[in-house]
Amino acid sequence: MTRAPIMQAMMSKASLAACALLLGAVAPAAAAEEGGHGAHIERQAWSFGGFAGQYDKAQLQRGFQIYQDVCSACHGLKRVRFRNLVEPGGPEFPEESVKALAHGWANKITDGPDDQGKMFDREPKLFDPILGPFKNEKEGRAAYGAAPPDLSLIAKARNVEYTGTWWWHPVSMARDIATSYQEGGADYIYALLTGYGEAPADVKLAEGLHYNAAFPGHQIAMSPPIAKDSFVKYQDETGSLEQNAHDVAAFLSWAADPHLNGRKSTGWLVMLYLVVTTALLYAGKRVLWSKIPH
Structure with missing residues (x-):
């Protein structure tokens, strides 16, 4: 990652307005879908x-590029800090590249007070959050009529809705438990x-x-932030609407x-520990009780 974020100077006013409502800051649907159910959303791999x-580290790096080029003009990631982009389990960008990225980030950090008791803006550092362009919710609402949401937790705040029959619902729930399905937010964002x-x-x-x-309801106020003929090309000149959507959904x-990789790795070690411990306890029980007449 070598290029600094420059898209705020390049994006048109129409694109900014589209980003202002990205993934949540949308007007209410003109009419609810028949039966009160949400749209059916296909599950992605x-x-x-x-x-x-x-x-996938490479996918997270591509997803961050989509966020940087399209979403950051209106949305922040205030619960994600620049240093998190370096840490294992994430995009794992080189630290020096992230330092340069933070230094050139268009949205500055308000700090202070200084010796004169005044607040001031400074360049972000590795320990600072990735902020959006608006200082507060009211500023965003004044610009677009709706405050652009922070995207830090958007993949947890959104989910898919079950649209099948009532009698199949318990089976669907059991399947989700058996497969550890937790990707509803990513599926919704992609869809x-x-x-x-x-x-x-x-x-x-x-x-x-x-x-x-x-x-x-199928009626949404957000203009398409990416489209079939208007998508972000990656550094290898590849890209498409579907790949952009898939990558940014994974990044969000x-x-x-951010601790999913470590949590799942630890979980498998715990399961292995429990299996070995159970086997040892059973073997010890057999040895102990074999010496006692019964």
Whole structure:
């Protein structure tokens, strides 16, 4: 990662308005979906899914590029610090590159007071959070009519909704438990970003709203932040709407759960410990009771 964040100077006003509502700061749907259910969302394959899944470092690095180029113009990651981009289990960028990234980050840190008792803005450092462009919620609301949400926990705050029959619901829940399904937020983010399209003939869109197949009610105020013909190209000149959406969804999942890799690795060690301990206790019990007549 060598380039500094420069997209705030390059993005159009329309793109900024689209980002302002990214992944949550959306107007209420014009009409709820029939039956009160949300849209059906297909499950995606994620490297971090299941009991043994782990984050893909290369994917997290690409996902951060999407966040930097598209989302950071309006959204912060205040619960993620620049140093977290270096730590194991995450994107694992080189520390010197992250220092340069922080130094050139467009959104400064308000610090102080200084010797004159005044607050001042300074360049971010490794221990500082990744802030968005707005100092507070009211400033964001004044700019766009709705405060752009912080994306630190967006993958935990959003989820998919069960849309099947009532009698199949217990089976679905049991399957989710058996497979350790926790990727609902990532599935929703991916579906939302790729769900834009032309409204069906029988759907009348309210003024200023866009058709989105994944959004409940299918009418959403957010303009498409990425599209089939407008997506972020990676450093190797590859990229697509689907890959952009997949990568940024994975990155936001890491932002919401940065210790997943370590937790799952520790969990398997604990399970191994319990199996070995159980075997030793059973063997000890057999030896002990074999000497006692019964």
